Each structure stands twice: as structure tokens, then as C-alpha cells.
Amino acid sequence: MATHHKTLKLLAYSPDSSDVDSQLTRHQAGLKQLAAVLISGRGSNMAALVAASRDPAYPVEFALTLSNRAQAPGLALAASLGVPTAVVEHRKFDGDRAAHEAAIDAALVAAGIQIVCFAGYMRLLTPFLIERWAGRMLNIHPSLLPAFPGLDTHARALAAGVRLHGCTVHLVTQTMDEGPILAQAAVPVLPGDTAETLAARVLAQEHVIYPLALRLFASRQAGIVPPDHAALLNPLPPEAARHNPLPPGAALP
Secondary structure, eight states: OOOOOTTOOOSOOOOOHHHHHHHHHHHHTTOOEEEEEEESSOOHHHHHHHHHHTSTTOSEEEEEEEESOTTOHHHHHHHHTTOOEEEOOGGGGTTOHHHHHHHHHHHHHHTTOOEEEESSOOOOOOHHHHHHTTTSEEEEESSOTTSSOSSOHHHHHHHHTOSEEEEEEEEOOSSTTOSOEEEEEEEEOOTTOOHHHHHHHHHHHHHHHHHHHHHHHHHTOOOOOOOTTOOOOSSOOTTHHHHSOOOTTOOOO
């Protein structure tokens, strides 16, 4: 999703101290921080984030869903959830990436946004937007990074023969899918899996860890560390069937 275009220098600057101070002040005062979700498609992760934010104790409120595509189904979904929407069509800028991202930035600032969440936003970013919102932009990626950055992650995982696959929430930096990792979830790759069945299994966990990672990020908490003996195995050892019986007719992989 986010990547570098190192030859492009576009008035790049980091958030000033007032931006950071405002975010910290709202956190310390117990107020919800304002977030935006950037989407290009159906917006299922956006919906999961918004659903989590309905909890009064959740530290984030979604004040904007923005898309680069007016036809993105997630816009109607966001509106049905009561989240304001905006469209900044990239095609209308005739390839002027600087102007397109400046318009996105202006929309975020106008809505008072403090945290930006990418959820299926299918545009590569330039340094301008990345540096403008450095440390305040999260992305979810459908693989266990650093494995399988980029596109077609599920098909690539199957082709590689991995036994575990999953998803990652990370901060957005200049290099695509290489920002600091905030949370990960792993799922088994099962016999007979297709890219579609594996994607569905991973997506279910995306809807779990993205709200969790955002909550911990916004509240400056580390979360609960699993015990050192925790593990997800694939295949399972035969004795596992005695402790975790499989459904009738099922077999260990």
C-alpha cells in the first residue's frame, strides 16, 4: 500500500508539535481521538473498526471515511453506520500525485483527524502524505510481515507451501509494508485451501486485530503478552486429538 517515490520532494514535513500535543491532550483528558479510514473497496475492516468504536471505553471515534473511488461500496456502508464520507478521486488529478495527496491531507485536517487508518486503500503513497502523518498512520496487511509484502499474498502463501499465514497491523513508513509491527494474527493453511478460502480465514482475524491494535495504539498500551509456551501448530501432533477432539468426520492434517 504505502511506498516510496524517493525522487519526489513535495513540501514534506512532519506533524508539528501542536498536532502531537492535541492528540496527547485528548488522550489525557479521556476524550476519544478522531480517526479517518481510507478505503478503495468494500470497507469490511472499516466496519469492524467503527463497530469497535461504539464501545464508550474505546479511545477512538471515526469522523471520516475517505476513498479515492466514488464507486467504492464502503462509502455507502460508512454512511449507513453514521460516519461522514468524502471522495478524492485520483483520476481527476490527471496523474498529479502531489495535488491528489494535498487534497486528501486538506480533507483530513478539515475533519480534525488525528489518526489515519488504511483499510484496503489501493494507492501507493508519496513521501508527502507519509511524512505529514508520520507516526499516526496505521495499515493492515494480509500476511505475516515481513513475509509476502505487496499484492496477491494468499496465492503467494499457497505457492510457497507455508503452513501458517495471517495478517499484520503496522505503522506506515516510506517503504511499503515495512513499518513497525503493532499486532499480528496467524491462521493455519489447510489442505485444499484456495486463495479465496485462505483469504476468508485471514479476513476474519483482520477484523479482530485491527480494532485491537488501534485501541492499544491510541491508548498507549502494550496489551497482554501471551505466555512463553503459547504456539499455533500446523500440523498438530497426534496426541492433540485427545485434548481437542475434532468434529465428527474430520481428520488431522
